[in-house]
Amino acid sequence: MTPDQVDRTVRASSLAELVWTDPDGAPDGVGVVALSWRQTPVVAFTYAHEGHARAAAASPLVVVALTERRSTGEMFEPMAVVGRPRLVEDLTGTIFSEELLVEELRRYPPGRKYADSPLLRREHWWYLPRLILAVDVDAVLPIAARESLHEHVQAVAGDGAPDVQVVRLGQHAQPDGRLLVSPSEGGRPPPPGRAALLGQDATFPDLEQWASWCFRGRWDGSALRLTQPAPEVGLSPVPSVWRRMRAHRAFGRSCREAIDRAERRR
Numbered sequence: 001m002t003p004d005q006v007d008r009t010v011r012a013s014s015l016a017e018l019v020w021t022d023p024d025g026a027p028d029g030v031g032v033v034a035l036s037w038r039q040t041p042v043v044a045f046t047y048a049h050e051g052h053a054r055a056a057a058a059s060p061l062v063v064v065a066l067t068e069r070r071s072t073g074e075m076f077e078p079m080a081v082v083g084r085p086r087l088v089e090d091l092t093g094t095i096f097s098e099e100l101l102v103e104e105l106r107r108y109p110p111g112r113k114y115a116d117s118p119l120l121r122r123e124h125w126w127y128l129p130r131l132i133l134a135v136d137v138d139a140v141l142p143i144a145a146r147e148s149l150h151e152h153v154q155a156v157a158g159d160g161a162p163d164v165q166v167v168r169l170g171q172h173a174q175p176d177g178r179l180l181v182s183p184s185e186g187g188r189p190p191p192p193g194r195a196a197l198l199g200q201d202a203t204f205p206d207l208e209q210w211a212s213w214c215f216r217g218r219w220d221g222s223a224l225r226l227t228q229p230a231p232e233v234g235l236s237p238v239p240s241v242w243r244r245m246r247a248h249r250a251f252g253r254s255c256r257e258a259i260d261r262a263e264r265r266r
Contacts, residue, residue, distance in 0.1 A: 001140040010036045012073030013066045017198050019155045020059035027155035027162045031200035031212030033108050045131040047258035053131035057087035061161035065153050067146045071205045080143040082161045083135040093128030126255040144184040152199040156190040156219050163190040178223035195219035209235050
């Protein structure tokens with residue numbers, strides 16, 4: 001697949017899954033909106049999500065899995081982009097504002113309440129500084145699309161990048177605590193190893209509610225034995241106006257505090 005095709009698919013995507021490995025070699029991941037910057041797939045993390053940005057940047061290889069079909073453009077096709085992460089710390093927000101903001105506002109509607117006008121951008125100045133995780137593409141692999149809430153992106157540790165594919169998660173845990181996992185049509189179970197199951201859901205097309213979750217454990221070839229408590233799955237109830245205001249303030253505070261720490265480190 002050519003760089004142009006990857007670029008068109010990224011620009012036509014809605015949500016994606018970013019997968020990396022931690023220093024111990026265990027897979028981890030989070031739901032993201034993948035953007036395109038100079039024909040390179042990127043994730044422009046706000047400083048509130050500094051932990052995810054730096055964890056992914058420390059991984060030798062990452063995978064951007066484009067598996068969500070909802071709210072995608074005509075050029076979209078599911079794919080898994082494997083590449084080397086490169087972190088660009090845009091502490092002033094200049095790169096993001098000049099080269100990525102228009103695409104984010106088009107693709108991520110909730111961002112419009114922070115940056116859809118010069119006045120909003122001045123008021124929410126902390127929304128513009130970004131940790132831009134660029135993915136220098138090494139390979140593009142086929143992957144199935146997720147078709148329901150029960151389908152997750154499975155990442156199993158290997159010699160290089162995690163083995164990533166879409167799987168269906170059983171609705172009930174086994175008596176011994178294992179979660180049964182079955183490959184998507186045409187898929188094949190990877191070898192046993194440390195693994196993560198990443199899922200997400202959102203309200204489309206506004207993305208006003210968006211949640212991602214990650215089951216972490218050890219894959220035995222047919223099931224995942226959890227090594228961490230199971231996360232909450234699915235969207236929370238629609239928040240009240242008061243809860244929205246509190247979340248807005250907490251988000252801004254997290255961004256400002258992380259920006260302040262980054263400035264002190266310079």
